[in-house]
Amino acid sequence: MIPRYSRPEMTAIWSPESKFRIWFEIEAHACDAMAELGVIPREAAKAVWERGAYEIARIDEIERETKHDVIAFLTNLAEHVGPEARFVHQGMTSSDVLDTCLAVQLMRASDLLAQDITQLLAALKRRAYEHRETLCIGRSHGIHAEPTTFGLKMAQAYAEMARGLKRLESARAEIATCAISGAVGTFANIDPWVEAHVAAAMGLKIEPISTQVIPRDRHAQFFATLGVIASSVERIATEIRHLQRTEVLEAEEYFSEGQKGSSAMPHKRNPVLTENLTGLARMVRAYALPAMENVALWHERDISHSSVERMIAPDATVTLDFALVRLTGVIDRLLVYPENMRKNLDRLGGLIHSQRVLLALTQAGVSREDAYAIVQRHAMKVWREGGSFLDALAADSQVTQALPGPQLAALFDLAYHTRHVDAIFKRVFEE
Numbered sequence: 001m002i003p004r005y006s007r008p009e010m011t012a013i014w015s016p017e018s019k020f021r022i023w024f025e026i027e028a029h030a031c032d033a034m035a036e037l038g039v040i041p042r043e044a045a046k047a048v049w050e051r052g053a054y055e056i057a058r059i060d061e062i063e064r065e066t067k068h069d070v071i072a073f074l075t076n077l078a079e080h081v082g083p084e085a086r087f088v089h090q091g092m093t094s095s096d097v098l099d100t101c102l103a104v105q106l107m108r109a110s111d112l113l114a115q116d117i118t119q120l121l122a123a124l125k126r127r128a129y130e131h132r133e134t135l136c137i138g139r140s141h142g143i144h145a146e147p148t149t150f151g152l153k154m155a156q157a158y159a160e161m162a163r164g165l166k167r168l169e170s171a172r173a174e175i176a177t178c179a180i181s182g183a184v185g186t187f188a189n190i191d192p193w194v195e196a197h198v199a200a201a202m203g204l205k206i207e208p209i210s211t212q213v214i215p216r217d218r219h220a221q222f223f224a225t226l227g228v229i230a231s232s233v234e235r236i237a238t239e240i241r242h243l244q245r246t247e248v249l250e251a252e253e254y255f256s257e258g259q260k261g262s263s264a265m266p267h268k269r270n271p272v273l274t275e276n277l278t279g280l281a282r283m284v285r286a287y288a289l290p291a292m293e294n295v296a297l298w299h300e301r302d303i304s305h306s307s308v309e310r311m312i313a314p315d316a317t318v319t320l321d322f323a324l325v326r327l328t329g330v331i332d333r334l335l336v337y338p339e340n341m342r343k344n345l346d347r348l349g350g351l352i353h354s355q356r357v358l359l360a361l362t363q364a365g366v367s368r369e370d371a372y373a374i375v376q377r378h379a380m381k382v383w384r385e386g387g388s389f390l391d392a393l394a395a396d397s398q399v400t401q402a403l404p405g406p407q408l409a410a411l412f413d414l415a416y417h418t419r420h421v422d423a424i425f426k427r428v429f430e431e
Contacts, residue, residue: 091190
């Protein structure tokens with residue numbers, strides 16, 4: 001995590017204060033459960049809640065000697081609880097605390113990310129309806145294809161991010177499990193009911209079967225899901241970057257008063273936010289691979305996953321949180337230029353209607369092979385030399401014999417391409 005790409009709401013989840021508070025709650029709830037079972041005195045469980053405290057600096061000091069973070073925490077906790085602290089952590093292992101804590105943190109991070117996506121969806125929906133009928137050229141391979149609308153571009157992004165939200169909800173459910181099962185997951189020294197009690201108290205489900213750790217396939221799915229969502233962020237950002245190119249200029253990032261685009265060229269208005277989003281998406285995707293490599297641990301556990309997760313868990317969630325909020329701002333303030341869209345629609349002299357002409361000729365009785373050859377011959381001439389595609393077709397007797405003048409001209413009506421927009425919007429936003 002670096003401050004430049006971090007928001008305080010998400011970074012707080014990964015702070016030492018938050019982590020140790022979760023550790024304390026896990027231990028205290030476990031004590032409550034063990035007291036209910038008669039394993040430890042009720043007074044001991046009460047003492048943990050009443051006198052339990054810890055200091056980050058003191059924990060760090062103890063860890064420098066013990067080389068073990070959970071032991072350092074428990075030692076500092078005992079300094080406050082007193083003699084009753086001997087009942088804390090009974091039958092538990094460090095991973096019971098670490099893995100359950102990580103589940104809580106990832107669950108909370110998921111909730112923030114879900115809020116981010118919900119706000120992004122609202123922005124995309126607003127812009128989609130705003131430009132539902134705003135005609136622009138659709139491109140395949142970067143080349144002019146046929147007309148679409150800018151609203152459909154926004155609706156497509158909405159549908160994609162809505163799928164991302166569903167995937168995130170599934171990943172959250174997958175990751176939100178609690179393991180309080182002891183040294184190798186057999187509950188040899190702790191009753192399974194303790195795990196169930198802690199899980200309920202922390203808003204988690206029980207892990208059906210753990211070893212010394214929660215299975216890492218859960219984490220792999222979680223970080224892979226973040227990578228997919230980041231890829232969607234990049235796709236939307238890349239679309240905006242292309243539309244902002246000088247020779248296109250159909251849409252543009254908001255350029256604020258006093259903003260500078262270049263240290264050398266005062267005229268520059270660069271798509272810096274969406275370029276930044278492209279880079280951030282690369283980082284979030286990169287965290288998915290080590291999460292998958294963490295799945296294959298030795299026997300009941302090793303700690304090769306530990307150092308990885310200490311990095312990727314905060315970094316992936318913090319970075320995606322920042323990216324989603326930034327993209328929402330880009331969409332909210334995106335400058336859209338319908339006039340330039342219309343200019344680009346007209347740029348090829350009507351060639352974008354070639355499919356309609358092709359289909360009309362076949363409907364009029366011309367073979368598809370002959371119709372394609374006729375249309376392409378005129379299209380290539382207009383492509384090379386410019387001029388009007390309609391005029392070129394109208395001068396060809398093969399065409400006019402099948403398609404009389406008014407019928408041919410009607411094939412160049414742009415409104416034809418928007419007649420199903422409402423149906424698409426109903427699918428995306430209502431169904």
